[in-house]
Amino acid sequence: MGNTNSLIGMSVFLLIVIAALLAPIFATHDPVQQNILFRLQGPSAEHWMGTDAVGRDIYSRILYGARISLIIGLVSVGLAMIVGTAMGVLAGYYGGKIDQLVTQITDVLLAFPSLILGLMIVAILGPTMPNLIIAIALTTVPQFARVARAPTLSLRERDFIQAGRALGYSDLRIMYRHVLPNIFPEVLVMGSLWLATAIRVEASLAFIGLGVRPPTPTWGGMIRDGFKNILDSPWLAIFPSLAILILVFALNMLGDGLRDTVDPRLKGEK
Amino acid sequence: MLRYVTIKLSYAMVTLFAVMLLVFMLARVIPGDPAQLMLGDQASQSAIDSLRERLGLDQPLYLQFLDFLTGLAQGDWGTSLYTREPVLNSILEVLPYTLELTAASLLFGAVVGIPFGIWAALHRNRFIDYATRIGSLLGLSFPAFVSGIMLLLVFGIWLGWFPVLSTARGGSFEDRLLSLALPTVNLGILMAAYIARMTRSSMLAVLGEDYVQTARAKGVARHLIIRRHALRNAIIPVVTVIGLYVGILIGNSVLTEIVFNRPGIGKLIVGSMNQRDYPMLQGLMVLYTLLVILVNLATDLVYGLLDPRVKYQ
Amino acid sequence: MMPENAVQSAKDTILKVEDLRIEFRIGRKWYAATRNVDFELKADETLALVGESGCGKSITCRAILGLVDEPGSRTRGSINFKGQELVGLPDRKFQHIRGKDLAMIFQEPMTALNPVMRVGEQISEAITSHMQVSGAEARRRTLELMESVRIPAPEQRYRDYPHQFSGGMRQRVVIAMALACQPSVLLADEPTTALDVTIQAQVLSELRELRERNQMSVIFITHSMGVVAAVADRVAVMYAGEVVEVAEVETVFKEPRHPYTQALLASIPSVESDKEDLQVIPGQVPSIVDFPEACRFAERCPHVMPRCRQEAPPRFQVGSTEVRCWLYESENGETGQ
Numbered sequence: 001m002g003n004t005n006s007l008i009g010m011s012v013f014l015l016i017v018i019a020a021l022l023a024p025i026f027a028t029h030d031p032v033q034q035n036i037l038f039r040l041q042g043p044s045a046e047h048w049m050g051t052d053a054v055g056r057d058i059y060s061r062i063l064y065g066a067r068i069s070l071i072i073g074l075v076s077v078g079l080a081m082i083v084g085t086a087m088g089v090l091a092g093y094y095g096g097k098i099d100q101l102v103t104q105i106t107d108v109l110l111a112f113p114s115l116i117l118g119l120m121i122v123a124i125l126g127p128t129m130p131n132l133i134i135a136i137a138l139t140t141v142p143q144f145a146r147v148a149r150a151p152t153l154s155l156r157e158r159d160f161i162q163a164g165r166a167l168g169y170s171d172l173r174i175m176y177r178h179v180l181p182n183i184f185p186e187v188l189v190m191g192s193l194w195l196a197t198a199i200r201v202e203a204s205l206a207f208i209g210l211g212v213r214p215p216t217p218t219w220g221g222m223i224r225d226g227f228k229n230i231l232d233s234p235w236l237a238i239f240p241s242l243a244i245l246i247l248v249f250a251l252n253m254l255g256d257g258l259r260d261t262v263d264p265r266l267k268g269e270k
Numbered sequence: 271m272l273r274y275v276t277i278k279l280s281y282a283m284v285t286l287f288a289v290m291l292l293v294f295m296l297a298r299v300i301p302g303d304p305a306q307l308m309l310g311d312q313a314s315q316s317a318i319d320s321l322r323e324r325l326g327l328d329q330p331l332y333l334q335f336l337d338f339l340t341g342l343a344q345g346d347w348g349t350s351l352y353t354r355e356p357v358l359n360s361i362l363e364v365l366p367y368t369l370e371l372t373a374a375s376l377l378f379g380a381v382v383g384i385p386f387g388i389w390a391a392l393h394r395n396r397f398i399d400y401a402t403r404i405g406s407l408l409g410l411s412f413p414a415f416v417s418g419i420m421l422l423l424v425f426g427i428w429l430g431w432f433p434v435l436s437t438a439r440g441g442s443f444e445d446r447l448l449s450l451a452l453p454t455v456n457l458g459i460l461m462a463a464y465i466a467r468m469t470r471s472s473m474l475a476v477l478g479e480d481y482v483q484t485a486r487a488k489g490v491a492r493h494l495i496i497r498r499h500a501l502r503n504a505i506i507p508v509v510t511v512i513g514l515y516v517g518i519l520i521g522n523s524v525l526t527e528i529v530f531n532r533p534g535i536g537k538l539i540v541g542s543m544n545q546r547d548y549p550m551l552q553g554l555m556v557l558y559t560l561l562v563i564l565v566n567l568a569t570d571l572v573y574g575l576l577d578p579r580v581k582y583q
Numbered sequence: 584m585m586p587e588n589a590v591q592s593a594k595d596t597i598l599k600v601e602d603l604r605i606e607f608r609i610g611r612k613w614y615a616a617t618r619n620v621d622f623e624l625k626a627d628e629t630l631a632l633v634g635e636s637g638c639g640k641s642i643t644c645r646a647i648l649g650l651v652d653e654p655g656s657r658t659r660g661s662i663n664f665k666g667q668e669l670v671g672l673p674d675r676k677f678q679h680i681r682g683k684d685l686a687m688i689f690q691e692p693m694t695a696l697n698p699v700m701r702v703g704e705q706i707s708e709a710i711t712s713h714m715q716v717s718g719a720e721a722r723r724r725t726l727e728l729m730e731s732v733r734i735p736a737p738e739q740r741y742r743d744y745p746h747q748f749s750g751g752m753r754q755r756v757v758i759a760m761a762l763a764c765q766p767s768v769l770l771a772d773e774p775t776t777a778l779d780v781t782i783q784a785q786v787l788s789e790l791r792e793l794r795e796r797n798q799m800s801v802i803f804i805t806h807s808m809g810v811v812a813a814v815a816d817r818v819a820v821m822y823a824g825e826v827v828e829v830a831e832v833e834t835v836f837k838e839p840r841h842p843y844t845q846a847l848l849a850s851i852p853s854v855e856s857d858k859e860d861l862q863v864i865p866g867q868v869p870s871i872v873d874f875p876e877a878c879r880f881a882e883r884c885p886h887v888m889p890r891c892r893q894e895a896p897p898r899f900q901v902g903s904t905e906v907r908c909w910l911y912e913s914e915n916g917e918t919g920q
Contacts, residue, residue, distance in 0.1 A: 104284070104288065107285060108285055108288045108289055108292065110514075110517075112289065112517065112558065112559065112562065113517040113518060113520045113521035113558060113562065114517075114518070114521060115518075115521030115522065115524065115525075116520070116521050116524070116539070116555075116558055119524070119539070119543070120296065120551065120555060123543045123551065124296065196410075196411065200411075200413045203413050203415075203416075204413050204414070204415060204525055207413075207415045207525065207528075208524070208525070208528065208540055208543075209540070209544070210543075220413075220415075223415065223416070223419065227419060227529070230419065230422070230423065230427070231427065234423055234427075237419050237423075238419075238420075238423070241416040241419060241420065244413055244416055245411060245412060245413075245416055248411040248412075248413070249407065249408055249411035252407050252410055252411050253407060256403075256407055394654070395654070479694065480689060480691055480694040480695045481694065481695055481696055481697040481698070483645075483650060483689065483695075484689060484695045484696065484697075484757070484760070485697070485708075486648075486650055486681065487648055487650065487681055487682060487686065487687040487689075487761075488681065488682035488686075488708060488709040488712055488760055488763075489678050489679065489680070489681035489682030489683055489709070489712045489713055490678075490682075490708060490709075490712050491678060491712065492674070492678070494708075494712075498697075498700065498708075499697050499700070502697075502699050502700070503697065503698065503699055506699075576699070577698075577699060578698070578699060578744040578746070579698060579744070579746050
């Protein structure tokens with residue numbers, strides 16, 4: 001089941017990435033072009049998913065909105081992966097004071113609900129794309145630090161690492177060449193799962209009103225606008241909601257399936 | 271046990287101190303002078319200076335931090351820039367609504383998640399197992415506001431079973447219960463998904479343990495093996511994980527409160543954010559930290575009670 | 584052993600295992616972890632099941648108790664216990680035999696006990712699972728059992744948890760659980776391997792005493808010929824999932840027939856030692872996926888003949904010994920298939 005799941009998840013994710021990359025080709029309308037004459041229309045042949053309160057085409061906005069979700073998600077998780085893994089490996093490899101410090105920092109950061117922390121940071125710094133990326137990355141760093149630390153601790157005691165030390169290899173080289181490749185599969189699996197979370201958090205912030213500023217379309221922002229018209233034009237909120245759900249679900253399927261492949265013992269744990 | 275509690279308590283104190291420092295520093299990072307922010311753009315320089323002095327902003331940072339901590343301890347959490355009310359009063363007024371929602375959804379998550387987790391583990395790789403795994407994965411994939419909107423749309427608007435406008439404040443007991451139902455389910459979906467997955471994997475691990483074989487070899491009935499031997503051991507890691515996820519639950523309660531228009535901390539935080547009410551935001555961060563640390567402490571204690579080995583470590 | 588045992592060895596068969604075949608599915612194919620497992624257990628005797636780790640002795644033991652029922656496994660052949668066929672018996676019925684008339688002691692006392700349940704409760708559970716007794720009565724019998732396996736101060740230790748016990752004490756708890764309903768057959772899966780040497784000797788002698796007092800038959804699994812000499816009346820030697828030789832204990836030590844048994848005995852420096860290294864036999868035990876259809880020992884056997892690589896040997900009777908080896912084809916007629 002693991003392989004089928006990750007295959008389905010991967011395919012759906014890639015389809016969405018392609019759709020986002022080729023948004024100008026697939027889009028039927030200009031995503032920011034307002035047309036007051038065609039406002040709040042239901043799905044039709046002309047507007048596949050209807051139009052919003054100022055007459056913009058929802059389908060085209062969803063395609064362009066995917067770009068924001070994917071960029072913020074991928075960059076922030078990529079950053080967090082690099083910083084967090086480095087912290088975790090250093091802590092696990094050197095142990096002692098460094099380990100204590102890193103563990104303390106991760107514990108403090110983990111003590112805080114990530115959505116609240118992200119919300120605070122964006123509220124203070126202002127809702128721009130770099131700030132959103134920093135905020136989401138910061139809340140994700142401790143997760144990677146934790147994932148990288150534990151296996152490094154046990155790897156440190158293994159023969160081939162000890163042999164490397166005996167041969168006089170530098171610590172940096174051992175960490176990079178020997179520790180990293182061994183923990184990489186686990187880190188990668190966490191990456192796809194936390195990418196799902198990052199995209200969820202970005203959408204949530206946008207829903208609260210802390211998304212990338214208009215007129216750039218974001219899924220969370222579209223749902224925020226659509227929610228105002230939920231009684232008479234529910235499709236405004238429904239289509240972008242489905243878009244987020246499908247993307248996040250695909251990533252979770254991918255990560256969950258990968259985890260089964262990487263470590264069959266953990267089947268279905270989260 | 272006493273030693274264990276003391277250790278956990280001292281850890282909590284360290285974390286609390288560190289987060290307080292973080293909150294304090296964050297407040298200093300806010301662009302602009304707090305005194306200026308409080309008094310507005312039209313204020314005179316002398317008024318700003320005297321406020322700065324009154325707030326202790328002219329003192330060295332560590333003294334300011336000390337003042338901040340003693341203020342918190344004495345219940346002086348600052349004054350809202352918007353309502354001019356003490357921050358603590360505003361928080362305590364809406365806190366019960368959030369706690370009520372969180373507790374209800376935790377209960378929902380456990381009542382739904384634990385049986386499904388056990389059921390799936392006992393039928394590993396059968397239909398119910400796959401269904402539980404896919405279902406819980408789907409549950410984890412809903413941003414809380416997406417599931418909230420869908421629940422509201424289907425059960426509130428289309429079917430009309432539950433009130434669309436919250437009657438959490440005032441109203442009869444029945445009204446309050448009805449208006450609690452959808453938000454509880456919304457927040458509980460995520461919890462149920464986490465708990466089901468955790469219970470399943472924990473059960474699977476325990477079912478492979480030697481002592482389960484021993485119990486079978488003794489001729490203990492199947493339902494007793496599941497309850498007395500497997501579940502009693504499997505539930506221990508589930509409890510710790512529930513503690514960890516309460517933080518996520520609190521975060522998602524913000525979104526749930528907005529969608530269902532319920533009074534609570536979530537609405538307060540978004541409101542103060544829009545009004546740039548920094549003392550209120552700072553107070554809320556302190557509150558969240560306290561909540562998370564208290565929950566973690568409670569989790570550790572429950573863990574200590576469930577696992578007899580803890581007392582002697 | 585005591586002289587009266589020699590007389591008793593002519594007694595009735597209490598457990599008879601015939602052509603036991605435990606199979607596991609790997610991918611789409613079924614592989615036999617054991618085949619040609621035949622032996623009998625007579626009333627009041629101790630049968631040692633001996634072989635290297637991975638030879639199938641533990642799983643045979645678990646199969647007798649009906650514990651090999653995970654998905655992707657199946658058991659064929661016959662296990663006859665006091666006239667009742669156990670292979671294919673539904674778990675619901677098996678449950679009333681397990682722990683009552685057929686009990687088992689596991690190898691690892693550190694993991695065999697439930698860590699979150701009081702020791703006394705775990706022992707009394709063995710009683711209440713099979714007998715309708717009051718709580719007070721179950722408790723009284725539990726304390727008696729704890730005393731009989733020499734757990735000091737049972738009254739106080741009743742309420743303790745397993746982690747408060749030493750390894751030897753835990754194994755005594757496991758033994759007490761197994762003896763709770765006075766079973767007629769006890770399966771002991773390397774009950775002393777995980778213990779310190781001095782505790783080992785103690786537990787062994789106590790087990791022997793308990794066996795005589797309770798009139799039980801015992802199947803004793805071990806990899807140690809030293810332990811075999813100390814406890815067994817008869818021996819069944821297993822190699823790569825097969826029983827290759829069954830004989831009286833004296834006969835095995837005096838006249839081992841199967842080349843594997845001979846190698847096993849040759850590899851111990853002396854009978855008294857119980858930590859011998861079986862790895863001195865050249866070659867390796869084949870793994871389950873490439874067990875040969877013919878004789879499984881052929882590749883390591885010093886007396887290997889062309890026929891050994893073509894056909895699996897049947898059981899031959901040599902004196903009182905039953906042996907699966909082509910070397911004995913001419914000596915006597917087959918007894919098995």
